[in-house]
Amino acid sequence: MELKEFLKYKNIVIQCHDNPDADALASGYALMWYFAQNKKEARFIYRGRNEIQKSNLKMMIKELEVPVKYDPFFTDEPDLLITVDCQYGQKNITTTKAKRVAIIDHHQKVTTLPGMARIRSDIGSCSTLCWDMIREAGFNPNDNRLLATALYYGLYTDTNRLSEVSHPLDRDMMDTLVINKGTITEMVNSNISLDELQITGKAILNYEYHASNKYLVIEAEACDPCILGVISDFALETENVDVCVAFYQSPYEVKFSVRSCSKEVHADELAAFLAEDLGGGGGGHNLKAGGSIQPDYLKKPARETIEERLVQYYDRYLVIYAKNTKLNTSKMQAYEKIAQSLGCVKLTDVFPLGTPINIRTLEGDVDTVVDKEAYLMIGVEGEVYPIKENKLLSSYQLTNFVFTREFEYEPRIKNRVTGEVKFVMPYAKTVRTLGTSIVFAQPLKQPVKLFTAWTEDKYYSGDVGDYLTVRADDEHDIYIVKGALFNKFYKRR
Numbered sequence: 001m002e003l004k005e006f007l008k009y010k011n012i013v014i015q016c017h018d019n020p021d022a023d024a025l026a027s028g029y030a031l032m033w034y035f036a037q038n039k040k041e042a043r044f045i046y047r048g049r050n051e052i053q054k055s056n057l058k059m060m061i062k063e064l065e066v067p068v069k070y071d072p073f074f075t076d077e078p079d080l081l082i083t084v085d086c087q088y089g090q091k092n093i094t095t096t097k098a099k100r101v102a103i104i105d106h107h108q109k110v111t112t113l114p115g116m117a118r119i120r121s122d123i124g125s126c127s128t129l130c131w132d133m134i135r136e137a138g139f140n141p142n143d144n145r146l147l148a149t150a151l152y153y154g155l156y157t158d159t160n161r162l163s164e165v166s167h168p169l170d171r172d173m174m175d176t177l178v179i180n181k182g183t184i185t186e187m188v189n190s191n192i193s194l195d196e197l198q199i200t201g202k203a204i205l206n207y208e209y210h211a212s213n214k215y216l217v218i219e220a221e222a223c224d225p226c227i228l229g230v231i232s233d234f235a236l237e238t239e240n241v242d243v244c245v246a247f248y249q250s251p252y253e254v255k256f257s258v259r260s261c262s263k264e265v266h267a268d269e270l271a272a273f274l275a276e277d278l279g280g281g282g283g284g285h286n287l288k289a290g291g292s293i294q295p296d297y298l299k300k301p302a303r304e305t306i307e308e309r310l311v312q313y314y315d316r317y318l319v320i321y322a323k324n325t326k327l328n329t330s331k332m333q334a335y336e337k338i339a340q341s342l343g344c345v346k347l348t349d350v351f352p353l354g355t356p357i358n359i360r361t362l363e364g365d366v367d368t369v370v371d372k373e374a375y376l377m378i379g380v381e382g383e384v385y386p387i388k389e390n391k392l393l394s395s396y397q398l399t400n401f402v403f404t405r406e407f408e409y410e411p412r413i414k415n416r417v418t419g420e421v422k423f424v425m426p427y428a429k430t431v432r433t434l435g436t437s438i439v440f441a442q443p444l445k446q447p448v449k450l451f452t453a454w455t456e457d458k459y460y461s462g463d464v465g466d467y468l469t470v471r472a473d474d475e476h477d478i479y480i481v482k483g484a485l486f487n488k489f490y491k492r493r
């Protein structure tokens with residue numbers, strides 16, 4: 001679904017969820033601006049029992065000129081109703097009758113959707129999604145600085161002051177928007193009401209500490225989700241606390257924030273585990289993450305579910321440090337690697353020697369400097385990672401054939417001096433695996449966290465059915481191959 005499909009409708013209403021937050025307001029604002037650029041009239045409303053009270057949101061509406069109207073008794077039946085930052089028919093948005101419905105959202109898809117929809121639940125804010133759709137339609141949100149500032153603030157508040165951002169599209173928007181910094185600072189500094197300050201204090205008094213695995217669970221009253229970030233950031237500074245989960249339960253959702261300073265616990269992985277099969281989701285990175293759960297999916301209070309899942313989480317993994325582990329290969333099956341074609345990019349083909357660059361992929365950002373030996377590999381799964389020439393030539397043969405592949409987010413490189421961005425794929429050539437290497441492997445019977453010999457502060461997770469694999473010629477070169485891919489890469493000897 002694209003924005004231009006909306007232009008054929010006459011009477012258009014945009015509605016965000018009841019009790020709007022900054023992301024909902026910015027998203028509706030973005031669509032209003034898009035329609036104005038196309039000389040179309042539209043209305044932007046929110047409904048529900050409460051008119052906006054929070055001072056940062058009032059400030060946002062006034063200073064950034066958000067054209068939103070509180071319209072609790074709306075009775076018109078528009079030709080097109082677009083719901084933003086929520087899904088039509090859900091509990092958190094008062095139902096408005098309409099001839100046609102469209103949904104733009106970044107939450108987990110909860111129902112069979114009525115009509116058109118664009119839902120990207122991997123993205124940090126609905127503002128990012130609207131920003132992307134507007135650019136796709138050929139407009140530049142930076143043409144309106146107030147809108148750009150609103151979009152930035154939408155992402156900022158939905159990702160706990162940007163700390164839980166993980167998707168490259170969110171980063172692209174952060175880097176690109178030209179904003180009024182002063183307005184952001186003002187809004188950030190009137191974010192919490194005195195009542196919420198009290199909620200923060202009360203929540204911290206009621207912590208639950210688990211000494212065996214050094215984690216804290218803190219329940220707060222329903223509040224602005226940013227409070228959860230404040231609580232968990234603060235609580236993690238406590239000695240002997242390695243992981244903290246702060247949450248609240250409201251009738252509409254359970255929200256939680258996860259913080260970890262333990263290298264054995266990636267916050268985003270734990271967040272995803274807490275929300276698994278509970279109608280929500282999690283996002284973030286190793287140190288900070290957040291997520292939500294749909295209360296309808298819970299069979300008991302959120303507190304019990306979260307406590308139980310934490311126990312399960314700590315019980316489920318076997319941790320392997322490849323550097324000082326020798327696997328018993330006599331019990332493992334020997335396999336031979338099947339020849340593969342992969343992609344590679346010589347960085348000096350993209351930017352001149354010595355250029356400081358930022359490489360952005362779905363897996364994250366890497367900052368480096370272009371040197372003579374630097375290449376990028378593009379793996380079978382589309383994963384992109386830097387590799388040095390000698391390592392590349394020891395396992396692969398270079399060819400002059402172009403390499404093509406489709407990506408959810410196409411990897412790109414930014415020149416950190418000039419800001420120029422280039423896509424990687426036009427420079428990609430095919431490489432082929434050289435010779436055969438022998439490995440030993442066995443399917444995992446228990447989930448594993450593996451610290452490879454090269455990654456000491458980051459682990460790879462393997463699930464039941466994935467293969468624990470070790471090279472025959474290097475007993476510490478242990479890695480995990482996804483179960484579904486193993487037979488593509490290896491054959492029995």
Ligand SMILES: [Mn+2]
Nearest residue numbers: 023085126158
């Ligand atoms: Mn949102």
